[in-house]
Amino acid sequence: MTDNNSRIIIVGGGPVGLTAAHALHKAGLDFLLLESRPEIVADAGSGLVLSAMGLRALSQLGLLSAMNKESTPVDRFKRYDHKGKDIGETMFFTYFYQSHGALPRVFRRRDLMRAFWDTLPAECRTKVLPGKRVSAIHSSDDGVVVCCADGSSYPGSLVIGADGAYSVVRKEMDLAQQRSAPAPVTQKQPFLTTYRCFWLLAPTLPHTVIGDANETHGPEVTVQFFAGEESAIMGVYERLESPTRDPPRYTQVDEEAFIAKWGHLPLTKEAKLTLGEAYAQRIKCGLVNLEEGVVKHWSRGRMVLVGDAAHKFTPSTGSGCNNGIVDVVSLANQLHRAFASGTPPTSEALSAAFTAYQEERFDVVKEDCGLAGNFTAMATWNSFLLKFLDVHVFAYKFVQRFLVDQGVGTTAKTPVFDYIEGKEEIVGSVPWVHAIPPPSSSSSNTQNIDRWSSGIITRRGAFEFSAICILRSLDLSLLLVT
Numbered sequence: 153m154t155d156n157n158s159r160i161i162i163v164g165g166g167p168v169g170l171t172a173a174h175a176l177h178k179a180g181l182d183f184l185l186l187e188s189r190p191e192i193v194a195d196a197g198s199g200l201v202l203s204a205m206g207l208r209a210l211s212q213l214g215l216l217s218a219m220n221k222e223s224t225p226v227d228r229f230k231r232y233d234h235k236g237k238d239i240g241e242t243m244f245f246t247y248f249y250q251s252h253g254a255l256p257r258v259f260r261r262r263d264l265m266r267a268f269w270d271t272l273p274a275e276c277r278t279k280v281l282p283g284k285r286v287s288a289i290h291s292s293d294d295g296v297v298v299c300c301a302d303g304s305s306y307p308g309s310l311v312i313g314a315d316g317a318y319s320v321v322r323k324e325m326d327l328a329q330q331r332s333a334p335a336p337v338t339q340k341q342p343f344l345t346t347y348r349c350f351w352l353l354a355p356t357l358p359h360t361v362i363g364d365a366n367e368t369h370g371p372e373v374t375v376q377f378f379a380g381e382e383s384a385i386m387g388v389y390e391r392l393e394s395p396t397r398d399p400p401r402y403t404q405v406d407e408e409a410f411i412a413k414w415g416h417l418p419l420t421k422e423a424k425l426t427l428g429e430a431y432a433q434r435i436k437c438g439l440v441n442l443e444e445g446v447v448k449h450w451s452r453g454r455m456v457l458v459g460d461a462a463h464k465f466t467p468s469t470g471s472g473c474n475n476g477i478v479d480v481v482s483l484a485n486q487l488h489r490a491f492a493s494g495t496p497p498t499s500e501a502l503s504a505a506f507t508a509y510q511e512e513r514f515d516v517v518k519e520d521c522g523l524a525g526n527f528t529a530m531a532t533w534n535s536f537l538l539k540f541l542d543v544h545v546f547a548y549k550f551v552q553r554f555l556v557d558q559g560v561g562t563t564a565k566t567p568v569f570d571y572i573e574g575k576e577e578i579v580g581s582v583p584w585v586h587a588i589p590p591p592s593s594s595s596s597n598t599q600n601i602d603r604w605s606s607g608i609i610t611r612r613g614a615f616e617f618s619a620i621c622i623l624r625s626l627d628l629s630l631l632l633v634t
Contacts, residue, residue, distance in 0.1 A: 157496045158182055160487070161298050161308040163286050164315035165192050167200065168459035168476035170268035170280075172312055174213045175484040177276050178572050181491055184306055186284035186298065188315075193269050195262045195436055198351035199378060199385035201226075201470030202259065204252035204578055205566040206477040211577045212569045212588060218267040223257035224380045226365040233543075234370035236423035240547030242367075247556040252563060253580035256470060258365070258378045260353065260385060286315070289324040291453045293499050309496045310454040312483070314476070317343055317443045319461035325452040343443035343464050345399040347528060350388040350410050352430060352437040357384050359424040367531065368417055369542055374531035375427065376467070377419045383435065387467055388414060388427065389442065391532050402439040410439055442466050444525050446518045451506035454499065458483060463517045465524040468531060472524075475517055481567050483509045488571045516562060 158181070162172050165187030176183040189196065202210070202219065210219055227249065229242045249255045259267075272280070285301040289311055299305045313321025322342075356362075360379040368375035377386040390410070392399075415428025431437065443464040450457045459476030486505035490497040497505070530546075533539040545551055565585045573589045 156307045157295055157309055159184055159308040160310055160312060161306055162312045162314055163321050165280060167264055167268060167473055168480060169314035171477050171480045172314055173272060173276060175480050177273065178213060179484055179488040181487065183279055185280045186286060187282045188285040190283045192280060192282055193262060193265045197261045198353050198387060200259050200261055200264055200473050201256050203256045203470060203474050204248065204254040205563055206474035207254050208578045209477050209481050212572045212574055215271050216577055218271050222263040222267045223259045224363055225255040225257050227255055229365050229367050231367045231369060232418055232421055234417060236418035236421055238421055239369065239543050243549055243552050244556055247553055251560045251580045251582045253578040258380060260383055286320045291328060291455065296454050310502055313455060313457045313461045314459050316460045317464045321455055322457055322461050325455050328452055341397045342447055343445040344395050344397055345441045345443050346395040347389045347391055347442040347466055348439060349442050350439050352386050353435045354384045354430045354433050355435065357425055357430055359420050366419060369531045371533050373414055375417055375419065389528055399441040407437060407439045444521060446521050450510045454502055456506045463521055465521050466528040468528040469524045471520045475520055478566055479513055481569055482512045485570050
């Protein structure tokens, strides 16, 4: 399909947007990607983590080898308090590797973007347009027209909003809603900000080795530190005085004040390396807000949201980008079916596809968002109870193993591209419920896999454990937004 009425317009050229470009190309669907930044491969931010569910989807797109070359695997976190005292390591990553077949991999954002870009076929790169800031979207029953600030416009069949927490596509959806059913606008920013993040990229640092992954826990603030082959990445998450939907923007003065306040924090045991010492050798750094929440409605008309445009997590669990990639998997499957006739789908057909996509993803995303926020609250010792759990309960390996076991059933149900044949490159002790379509006509015993997964879910319900119950029962109502 190459006519403009069949073209899918992707707004946003980050990791999720480029995943969509790869996925639509594999589906034989025409696309155009509009990115507001002047470059696709750029150092815009510090680092990202891809876990088994994200890596498995990328393996179907033929990207796994490139991703492995640009990243460092992590098998555990060493944890320290604000004085550099050891409070016990966590083995979650190792246990997930045993269950699902892949260790999480840490990327410098520039390297991740380069892997996405270098593996994009040459004919697709001409469809990726940087320097295109979207200013308006006009939608009708027959298609869309996306207008950019430079005066250019692009027609298409639908728009995928992969443009982040401050999504222009989401704002255009809200405007369309206002035009069809005028009502007072109750909030400009749907996400809630409880934390801010100081991110820092530095060269390889003393007292660290490649693959080190450390966390510093304590009142108000927590640090995550990763040592790669050529650089070190760290994020410092500070709890705000009160949650807000209208967080400030920060300047270099704010960054310097942040380091003056928290530069003493240790990045390694016994404070042999501090945040201030890493800052002195910085390559790049920045201070940003950490929005949280899940938008209730992910589509309107011919516009649909994926990734941070639909849901935003704190980075503590590394779930945000992975969930965005799986969003693309689910949506691409629906679009592949919607365009199967060879003609652009009707508005009704797209509405059905978008609804099925959100129904498949919503509950999983909502739970992951809540857990990410709860783990950040625990690492910042937001209460005496959370401090006790962090220091005296989660340090035990059997507790960590138990918690991992509670999530394997959900992870095993992660969807795959149902139109891309291939082999399973990521295999652990837990079978995947949705097998990658094999190259031949042979089929796997999905009935047994489904029965096994159902058993896991049933056993999960049979356990009662105070730590996980407390984490899951914290009030998450503020994270679900309209």
